[in-house]
Amino acid sequence: DVKVTQSSRYLVKRTGEKVFLECVQDMDHENMFWYRQDPGLGLRLIYFSYDVKMKEKGDIPEGYSVSREKKERFSLILESASTNQTSMYLCASSYSGTSTDTQYFGPGTRLTVL
Amino acid sequence: AQSVTQLGSHVSVSEGALVLLRCNYSSSVPPYLFWYVQYPNQGLQLLLKYTSAATLVKGINGFEAEFKKSETSFHLTKPSAHMSDAAEYFCAVEAGNNRKLIWGLGTSLAVNP
Numbered sequence: 001d002v003k004v005t006q007s008s009r010y011l012v013k014r015t016g017e018k019v020f021l022e023c024v025q026d027m028d029h030e031n032m033f034w035y036r037q038d039p040g041l042g043l044r045l046i047y048f049s050y051d052v053k054m055k056e057k058g059d060i061p062e063g064y065s066v067s068r069e070k071k072e073r074f075s076l077i078l079e080s081a082s083t084n085q086t087s088m089y090l091c092a093s094s095y096s097g098t099s100t101d102t103q104y105f106g107p108g109t110r111l112t113v114l
Numbered sequence: 115a116q117s118v119t120q121l122g123s124h125v126s127v128s129e130g131a132l133v134l135l136r137c138n139y140s141s142s143v144p145p146y147l148f149w150y151v152q153y154p155n156q157g158l159q160l161l162l163k164y165t166s167a168a169t170l171v172k173g174i175n176g177f178e179a180e181f182k183k184s185e186t187s188f189h190l191t192k193p194s195a196h197m198s199d200a201a202e203y204f205c206a207v208e209a210g211n212n213r214k215l216i217w218g219l220g221t222s223l224a225v226n227p
Contacts, residue, residue, distance in 0.1 A: 004157070031213055033214075040123070040219065041219065042204065042217045042218060042219040042220050043158075043204065043217040044217075045214060048213075048214060050213065058214075090157055090158070092157075092158075094213065096213070101213075102148075102160045102163065103158075103160075103215065104160075105150075105157035105158040105159065106157050107155075107156055107157045108156075108157050
């Protein structure tokens, strides 16, 4: 079974802190994704990576950056956390083969910025 | 551009009753369609997907969905709801071979005893 793990389930940070969210997948998937999930807004794509060191902006990249130095690891960075970044963050991965490939999700990190 | 609309942000059914969650899509090219489920405090997992083969797609846990091109719909059904079906359900579309999904806003399903 594909396993996608996220470094923390719950995280509390202060405004202005630099925050790192880590995601690791164990199935040699090319594609990795970071979403944020907010009530009533569904899932919104922050960034997407289709290969090591390659990244593409999603729908809401402002205030975020990403890093993919190794194929299995995709990091989301909040350069200076703000209260409006309080949210559930979901990481996903998929094989690159075709458009029908399933995205596999981690359990999520609930981030609170005070 | 692709889009997904899920009708009804909250649906409540009685245990044993039919579950019907509605999803309509917009796409200028043949779409691939997905239903995902999110149980409380968990990530999302795939229920089923339509990939242009059979229009009636069977998924896990007794769910199925029918692709209707003329209605641009991909509604999710289950004949008899179980308490364990209480969850958030998301419909998504992918088109254009860009590997990204366009997500609906989700429907929260409550199952009453």
